[in-house]
Amino acid sequence: MSKSLGSCRVILAFTCAISAATSAQTAPPRDLTEFSLEDLMNVKVTSVSKKEQKLSKTGAAIFVITQEDIRRSGALHIPELLRMVPGVDVARLDSNKWLVSIRGFNSRFSNKVLVLIDGRSVYSPSFSGVFWEQEDVPLEDIDRIEVIRGPGGTVWGANAVNGVINIITKSAKETQGGLITAGAGSAESAQGMAQYGGKIGEKGSYRAFGRYFDINNADSPNGGPAADGWSLAHGGFRSDWDLSPRDTLTVQGDFLHTQGGETITSVITNALPFDGMFNSRISVDAGNVLGRWNHTLLNGSDTSLQVYYSGHHRSEIGLDDSLRTADFDFQHHLHAGSRNDIVWGVGYRFTDNVILPGFAVSWVPARRADSLYSAFIQDEIKLSNSLSLTVGSKFEHNSYTGFENEPSAQLVWTPTDRHTVWASAAKAIREPSQSDVSLQVALTAVPLDQGRFGLVTLFGNPDAQVEELRDFEAGYRAQVNKRLSLDFTGFLSFYKHLQTSEPQAPFFAMLPGPPHLVFPLIYAYDAHARDYGAEFFANWNVTDHWRLSPGLTLLNMSVVRDPSSQDSTVEQTPGYSPRRQFQVRSMLDLTHSLQWDQTIGYVGPLPAGNIPAYVRLDTRFGWRLGESLEFSIVAQNLLSPRHAEFPDTLGFDHTLIDRSVFGKIIWHF
Numbered sequence: 070m071s072k073s074l075g076s077c078r079v080i081l082a083f084t085c086a087i088s089a090a091t092s093a094q095t096a097p098p099r100d101l102t103e104f105s106l107e108d109l110m111n112v113k114v115t116s117v118s119k120k121e122q123k124l125s126k127t128g129a130a131i132f133v134i135t136q137e138d139i140r141r142s143g144a145l146h147i148p149e150l151l152r153m154v155p156g157v158d159v160a161r162l163d164s165n166k167w168l169v170s171i172r173g174f175n176s177r178f179s180n181k182v183l184v185l186i187d188g189r190s191v192y193s194p195s196f197s198g199v200f201w202e203q204e205d206v207p208l209e210d211i212d213r214i215e216v217i218r219g220p221g222g223t224v225w226g227a228n229a230v231n232g233v234i235n236i237i238t239k240s241a242k243e244t245q246g247g248l249i250t251a252g253a254g255s256a257e258s259a260q261g262m263a264q265y266g267g268k269i270g271e272k273g274s275y276r277a278f279g280r281y282f283d284i285n286n287a288d289s290p291n292g293g294p295a296a297d298g299w300s301l302a303h304g305g306f307r308s309d310w311d312l313s314p315r316d317t318l319t320v321q322g323d324f325l326h327t328q329g330g331e332t333i334t335s336v337i338t339n340a341l342p343f344d345g346m347f348n349s350r351i352s353v354d355a356g357n358v359l360g361r362w363n364h365t366l367l368n369g370s371d372t373s374l375q376v377y378y379s380g381h382h383r384s385e386i387g388l389d390d391s392l393r394t395a396d397f398d399f400q401h402h403l404h405a406g407s408r409n410d411i412v413w414g415v416g417y418r419f420t421d422n423v424i425l426p427g428f429a430v431s432w433v434p435a436r437r438a439d440s441l442y443s444a445f446i447q448d449e450i451k452l453s454n455s456l457s458l459t460v461g462s463k464f465e466h467n468s469y470t471g472f473e474n475e476p477s478a479q480l481v482w483t484p485t486d487r488h489t490v491w492a493s494a495a496k497a498i499r500e501p502s503q504s505d506v507s508l509q510v511a512l513t514a515v516p517l518d519q520g521r522f523g524l525v526t527l528f529g530n531p532d533a534q535v536e537e538l539r540d541f542e543a544g545y546r547a548q549v550n551k552r553l554s555l556d557f558t559g560f561l562s563f564y565k566h567l568q569t570s571e572p573q574a575p576f577f578a579m580l581p582g583p584p585h586l587v588f589p590l591i592y593a594y595d596a597h598a599r600d601y602g603a604e605f606f607a608n609w610n611v612t613d614h615w616r617l618s619p620g621l622t623l624l625n626m627s628v629v630r631d632p633s634s635q636d637s638t639v640e641q642t643p644g645y646s647p648r649r650q651f652q653v654r655s656m657l658d659l660t661h662s663l664q665w666d667q668t669i670g671y672v673g674p675l676p677a678g679n680i681p682a683y684v685r686l687d688t689r690f691g692w693r694l695g696e697s698l699e700f701s702i703v704a705q706n707l708l709s710p711r712h713a714e715f716p717d718t719l720g721f722d723h724t725l726i727d728r729s730v731f732g733k734i735i736w737h738f
Contacts (some may be wrong), residue, residue, distance in 0.1 A: 106554045106608055109135070110546070116215040116235040118447055118459065119224045120402050120412050125546055128459060128479030128491040129221075130156065130558040130604060134214040141656055141666045143689035143703035144208065145257060145282075145731065147236065148201050152670065152685075153654060155604040155620040156218040156232075156558075158646055160715040163724040164256075164287045165299035165329040165351065167201040168715055171218050171232030172562070173600055173626045173646040177719045180499055181230035181536075183221065187238055187321065188398070189359055189377050192228050194420045194439065195390060197502040203327055203353045203381065205303050207262055207280055209248060209735070212239045218604060219560060220497035220540050222475035223461045224412070226443055227500035230538050231562075240319075241266055241274040241309045247738040248278075254703075254731030259283045275308040287724035288711055289332070295724040296348040299329035315365040322358035327351075332722040333386060336429040336511040338581045342522040344514040346722065349428075355381035370403035386720070388427030395419045412461075413446040422503055429720075432507040439468040457481050469501040470535050487548040495540050501533035505568070505592055515588065523586035524578075527570060530592040539563045552610040559603045567596040567628065569636035595634035598642070600626050614658040622650040644677025645715075652685075664691040678716025684708050699735045704728075 110125040112135070117127045124133060132154045144150045148167035152159045158175050160168045170179035178198025184191050191204050214236050221229035248264040259282065266276035280303045289295040305323035312318055329351045337343040357379035365371045375398045383390040400414030418441040424432045447461025462476035477495035484490075508529040515523040544558040573589040606620040626643035630636055652670030659665050666689040674682040686708045691701040706712070711725040 106548060106551065106610060109133075109608065110548050110554055112213070114215050115237075116217055116221070116233055117224075118412060118449070119400055119414070120410075125489055125548070126481060126483060128457075128481040128493050130218040130542060130544055130560070132156075132216045132218070132556075132606070134216070136212065139208050139211055139214075141664065141689065141691065142668070143666065143687055143701070143705070143731075145252075145260065145703075146201075147204065147206060147208075147214075150208075150214060151216070151234065153618075153620070153652065153668070154216045154218075155606045155622045155650075156624075157216060158650070161726050162715050162718070162721060163295065163297035163331060164284050165202045165297055165327075165331070166721065168718075169199070169201060169234075170646065171216075172560070172602070173624055174231065174642065175646045175715070177721060180228070180502075181232075181538075183225055183229035183233050185225075185233065185235045187236070187359065188361070188375055189357060189379065190396070193392070193502070194394075195392060195422050195424060195503045197228070197499065197504065200353075200383070202299065202329070202351075203325065203355050203383070205280070205301060205325055205327075206236055206238060207264070207278060207303075209250065209262070209264075210238050210244060210276075210278070212237050212243075218558065219493070219542055220475070220477065220495040220538060222497035223447060223463050223477040223495065224445055226416075226445075226463050226465055226475070227441075227467065227473065227498050227535075230497045230499050230536070238307065238321075241276045241307045244276045245274065247736075249736045249738075250733065252731055252733035254729055255285075256287075256727055256729035257282060257284050257731055260733070269308065269310070272312065273308055273310045275306065277304075277306040279304045284329075286330075287727060289724055290713065295722075296330040296332055297724050299327070301325060301327040317363045319361045320359070322356070324356040325353075327353045331385075332724075333428075333720050334717070334722060335386065335720050336514055336524065338426075338429055338431075338511055341524070341581060341583060341585065342514040342516075349386060350384070352384045353381060355379070355383075368403070370401065372399070372401050374399050386427045386430060388430055389423075389425040391423045393421045408451040410449040410451075411446070414444065416443040417441070418443075424503070429511040431509050432503060433509055434507065437503050437507065441468070442466045455483050465500075467500050469506065469533050473498055473500070473535060489546040490544070491546075492543040493541070495538075497538045497540065499536040501535065505529055505533045506531050508592075512590075517586065521585070523575070523588050525588045525590065527590045528592070533592065534566045534594040536567055536594065537565050554608045555605075556607070557603065557605050560601065562598075562600040564598040564600070566594040567598055567639065569593050569595045569630060569634050569639045571595065572635055593634065593636075595631040595636070596628055596639045597631065598626065598628040600624065616656045618654040618656075620652050620654075622647075624648050641677045645675055645718075647673035647675060647682075649673040662693040664693075665689070666691070672714075675716065678718075680713050680716055683712045683714070697737045701733050701735075702730065703733070704730045 111123045112133050113121045114124050117129045148159050151157050158170045168175050171182050174181050178196050180197035184199045217233040221233035244266040250262045252260045262280040264278035284299040286294040286298045303325040307321035310318040333349050334346045359377035361375040363373050378395050380393040396418045398416040402412045421438045423436045443465045445463040449459045451457050459479040462474050465473050475497050479493040481491045506529045510527045512525045540562045542560040546556045548554045570590040571593040575588050578587045602624040604622050609617045628640050628642045650672050655667045657665045668687045670685045687705045689703045693699050706728045711727045717723050
């Protein structure tokens with residue numbers, strides 16, 4: 070660790086020295102960005118309370134990734150963007166799999182983070198988590214990404230336990246005309262998009278796009294190329310309509326096909342007792358359509374009605390997963406007198422999921438249909454000109470555990486326009502999924518005497534419980550002056566009923582043949598945990614043409630099994646999340662048209678998987694030709710030829726993340 074930290078200091082000092090020297094030699098005619106720090110602090114966000122609020126006045130730990138952050142990051146995919154957010158842990162397992170968590174509990178399926186794209190949940194009700202490889206949004210079409218660290222269950226409901234990631238795309242009005250992008254590199258061999266936007270009569274606008282990329286195989290830890298290459302084809306549209314001065318309508322949809330490979334270690338239940346490593350294919354077809362109608366009433370209050378339908382067919386590890394989701398949400402925002410700002414809403418979601426058996430995994434029964442009913446109310450009470458209290462709760466009825474509630478309270482004090490102090494307390498839950506109750510997976514084959522064998526098999530539990538969080542936070546935001554803004558958050562979180570795997574009495578099984586002994590494990594909820602830590606980030610405009618944005622994450626986790634539990638592995642959970650992370654982003658305008666952007670970051674070790682700490686250095690050179698053409702060259706992971714970011718997990722074997730370079734052209738017309 071000390072060697073990595075030393076390298077980080079040397080590279081950072083070198084970067085800052087060259088940047089300062091270059092900045093002194095140039096005099097660009099405009100500021101670094103068109104937005105001042107005050108503008109950035111007062112960006113309107115909607116994810117905290119489902120209404121527009123100034124970021125600086127919210128009572129939650131929130132980070133906004135802006136359009137300028139996206140353009141200058143050099144990122145090619147959404148998870149790469151999330152690396153810049155303090156409190157968020159992003160690890161790449163192989164060329165097509167990312168693991169994204171907030172405040173610990175990282176895994177292949179990080180089940181305590183809710184992810185939304187334009188208000189549509191992409192959290193899987195079958196596996197409890199997000200398949201990031203099938204959630205693609207053209208980065209040029211993203212307006213902003215709002216990331217809440219900490220519970221968001223009061224307005225978003227179950228599974229928004231440790232955070233919410235809300236990806237918000239641009240209106241079709243903002244993407245008029247044509248756009249073509251093309252790129253290629255050492256790891257991402259090809260990437261391109263064609264898009265066009267126009268008018269529909271006097272009241273409507275539209276855009277339609279097609280996008281493709283292909284990613285090469287990474288390197289295996291044992292040497293040589295792995296089998297994790299990945300390609301994706303994605304098409305979509307969005308239309309926005311001003312139906313009247315009081316009514317707007319959005320209709321949008323996407324369809325994508327993606328395929329790739331992976332190396333897995335698995336039992337093959339129709340070839341027992343085979344248990345080994347082999348390559349497997351992944352194929353996904355997914356689509357969705359969403360409509361949203363916003364209406365302003367005569368009294369000034371406003372309503373929103375959103376309906377979407379989504380589905381996917383996913384083939385992986387030998388199984389076929391077919392999911393269909395229909396969702397309805399209505400909300401009403403109103404002022405009650407001069408002191409109460411109220412948002413309330415109701416919702417209904419129906420899911421129909423069929424999962425056919427794979428190599429070692431099956432669901433019994435294979436099909437499940439669930440209904441989720443919900444309602445929420447939240448009231449922001451103005452106690453004085455500088456003090457406000459927000460209280461509310463989500464109420465849900467799910468098919469697994471019945472009625473649940475998720476209350477919260479936030480206190481915000483703004484003694485001046487440049488300083489905000491806030492504190493919050495909240496309860497959040499993770500709702501059980503189909504896997505929690507119906508899963509049967511043969512984990513490993515165990516040789517016995519006389520040529521016999523046994524299977525260690527994990528079973529779901531029909532009596533599943535919700536995992537519960539009680540969270541307490543406090544934060545401080547300040548715009549110190551025109552050039553410096555700060556944001557600090559401290560948190561203390563208590564979890565109970567965390568999932569464990571408990572051994573049961575062995576039994577003899579005839580099927581699948583040949584006859585064998587079964588050593589069963591069953592899901593239980595016999596562990597608890599405590600998290601505490603801090604997150605800090607700042608924006609410092611060193612000059613009008615150079616901005617530094619440092620960020621720091623401190624996380625301390627302890628997971629303890631209950632006295633009744635025999636699952637010692639659950640106590641290794643903290644070892645899969647780094648305790649310390651920090652990074653510094655530098656954005657420098659060398660000239661009016663030439664930019665040099667860099668990110669250097671440190672990620673602590675993962676003791677549970679013997680993954681050492683590493684330091685990333687990414688750099689980007691961007692060159693604008695007028696308003697229509699932009700060239701960029703991005704180099705990633707410059708400090709080492711390759712490194713691992715996460716260990717093998719749930720039978721998926723990890724590969725090494727290579728040093729890479731990528732060139733891209735963007736043409737607007």
